[in-house]
Amino acid sequence: MATTRNLAQLFRALADKDVIGAASIATQICKSEEQKGHRSAARLLRGALHANGTNGAHTGNELSFAAMNGSSLVAAALARLPTDVDLKHVILATGVRRELDAVVIEWSKRDSLREHGLTPRSKLLFHGPPGCGKSLSARALGKAMGIPAYVVRFDAVIGAYLGQTALHLRQLFNFAETNPCILLLDELDALGKRRGNPLDVGELDRVVVALLQELEHSRPQGLVIGTSNLAKHLDDALWRRFDLTLEFKTPSHTALSEFAKRVASEKQIKLPAMVLRRATQAGNFADAESLVVAEARRQVLKGL
Ligand SMILES: Nc1ncnc2c1ncn2[C@@H]1O[C@H](COP(=O)(O)OP(=O)(O)O)[C@@H](O)[C@H]1O
Ligand SMILES: [Mg+2]
Structure with a gap:
């Protein structure tokens, strides 16, 4: 049982x-x-x-099981992500924020756009170093647009037989075409390495080809968002299939220092100068956050 x-x-x-x-x-x-x-x-x-x-x-x-076309593949290959983060809460470079706000507005006014023969941008690529807010922004867009976010589990997509992977990807994109959602293709560089790379195994090549086809023809209801830590490893053809590519750059020391102070105040701790210094030099938000959270844990246990 x-x-x-x-x-x-x-x-x-x-x-x-x-x-x-x-x-x-x-x-x-x-x-x-x-x-x-x-x-x-x-x-x-x-x-x-x-x-x-x-x-x-x-x-x-x-969403109903019928909406998944009775497909257990869709159920197995999609994992729901929490959409509990406000876009305002994500620290973004001005240009990136402007574009993300524009994407939300285009989506909310999609009917008016369509009346004029236009479509909202729906295929986005976020690239840049790890821990700088790519996946977080995808979740925050889900919240801003009021739609669920799902991350694709590539291990469930890659099939054992020729053609199976393409079929699986078709089912996933079909899902995104019939259900307004964020479909997150996270860390695409694992798949989208330049074709012809001698290190690539044939199966990965096939995944990229199938992905290219889907991205080319797909009209998702919500957004399909690809992310990559190693943009230069991405296939050029894949790159061109997105409506908008945004770079999430390494944050400045000032941004990291302000972020560390914000996390400390959320956790209601006093931030020792040493921890602030280390967080400022962490190089990305995720590591800066871990340092402050570790300090909060230490302070709470010390006080118990
Ligand atoms: N720009 C940001 N603003 C606020 N918090 C961030 C930002 N970037 C990263 N974080 C914190 O680090 C965690 C991991 O970031 P994530 O978005 O997964 O990074 P990646 O760019 O590798 O996808 C987030 O869940 C969040 O707690
Ligand atoms: Mg990520």
């Missing part, structure tokens, strides 16, 4: 109206029953899961 932990995850997903998450957990429960040799239980559970799909009338932003 499903473990209490499985069930708790399922209940949590349902409470959050996270249909993708719920379907993904339900699929895992079916699989584990099959692996244990409980065939009739697995059949019963799978039947129930798919019956949900055929009834799945859905409205507005609510």
